[in-house]
Amino acid sequence: MAAAAQPLSPREQSLSVLGNQLLQAHISPRGSLRGFGEFGGGQQVEVVPPRFVMAEKGDLAKGRARWEETKAWRASGGIDTILSTPHPKFDLIKSIYPHCFHMRSKEGLCVYYEKPGMIDFKRMKDLGVTIEELLQHRIFLLEYQFTYLEPDELAKAVTVIDVGGMKSLTSVGDFIKRVMEVTSKHYPDRARYIYILNVGWTFNAMWSMVSKVIDPVTR
Numbered sequence: 770m771a772a773a774a775q776p777l778s779p780r781e782q783s784l785s786v787l788g789n790q791l792l793q794a795h796i797s798p799r800g801s802l803r804g805f806g807e808f809g810g811g812q813q814v815e816v817v818p819p820r821f822v823m824a825e826k827g828d829l830a831k832g833r834a835r836w837e838e839t840k841a842w843r844a845s846g847g848i849d850t851i852l853s854t855p856h857p858k859f860d861l862i863k864s865i866y867p868h869c870f871h872m873r874s875k876e877g878l879c880v881y882y883e884k885p886g887m888i889d890f891k892r893m894k895d896l897g898v899t900i901e902e903l904l905q906h907r908i909f910l911l912e913y914q915f916t917y918l919e920p921d922e923l924a925k926a927v928t929v930i931d932v933g934g935m936k937s938l939t940s941v942g943d944f945i946k947r948v949m950e951v952t953s954k955h956y957p958d959r960a961r962y963i964y965i966l967n968v969g970w971t972f973n974a975m976w977s978m979v980s981k982v983i984d985p986v987t988r
Contacts, residue, residue, distance in 0.1 A: 818922060824957035839955045851905075851912050858898060862906045865893050870918060878961055879918045880927045881910070885944055886935035886967070900944065907948050911956060925961035933967030 821839070822832030843849055868883035893903070919926055935941050952959065 820923065820958040835954075835957070842955055846905075846908075848908065848912065851909050852916060856906070856909060858902060859906070859909075861896060862898060862903060865889060865896065865898070866903065866906070868910070870914065874927050874962075876961070878925055878927050879914060880929065881914065882929045882931070884931045884933070885941050886932035888941065888944070890940045900947075903944065904947055904951070908951060911952065915956070915959070923958075925959055927962045927964070928960065929964045929966065931966040 817829065817833045817836045821836045822829055825831035825835060847854060866883070866885070866888050868881070870879060870881050872880055874880055888903075914926065915924065930945065932941060932945075
C-alpha cells in the first residue's frame with residue numbers, strides 16, 4: 770500500500786514556483802541559503818525557509834510561525850549539533866531496528882527503507898534502549914539525509930516502511946506516528962512518496978493511527 774503524493778494541482782504548482790522564487794531571492798552567490806535578508810534602512814529580517822511557507826499554502830505569517838516553532842524545537846533538542854554529538858547506541862539501535870538508505874528513485878530522489886515491524890520492543894527494553902532514543906536516532910537519520918544526501922533546500926525523498934513481522938501493533942504504530950509527527954511538523958514538504966508494505970489485516974488500524982499526522986498533499 771502506498772501513501773503517495775498525487776500529481777501537483779495548478780495551485781500546488783504555483784506554490785512550487787513561489788517556493789523557488791523565495792529560495793532564489795535568498796541564495797547567496799555561493800549557493801547557500803542566507804539566514805537574513807536586508808531591507809530598506811539596513812533592517813535585517815530573518816528568511817523563512819521556503820518549505821515552511823509552501824507547507825502553509827503560501828501564507829508567509831503562518832510559515833514564519835511554524836518556522837519559529839521548529840527553531841525552538843531544534844534548539845531545545847540539540848538538533849543543529851546532533852550529527853557531531855556522540856551517538857553511543859548507534860550500532861545497538863542499528864542491530865534491532867533494520868533500516869538503510871539505498872539507491873535512488875527513477876526521479877533521482879533519495880530512498881530510505883525501514884522495517885519497524887521487525888523491532889523487538891521487549892529486547893530493546895532489555896538492552897536499555899528507550900523509545901525516546903529510538904526517535905532521536907530517526908531524527909539523526911533525517912538530519913544526515915538532508916545535510917549530506919539531499920542538501921538542496923527544496924529536495925524531497927521517498928520513504929519505504931515495511932511493517933511485516935510486526936509483533937506489537939501498538940508499539941510499532943506509536944513509533945511510526947511519532948516519527949510522522951516530527952517529519953510533518955519540522956521537516957515540511959520533504960516527502961514525495963511514502964510506501965507502507967506488508968500491512969495485511971492491520972492496515973486499517975495502522976492507517977487510522979498515522980494518517981492524521983501525514984500532510985494532506987502526501988496522503
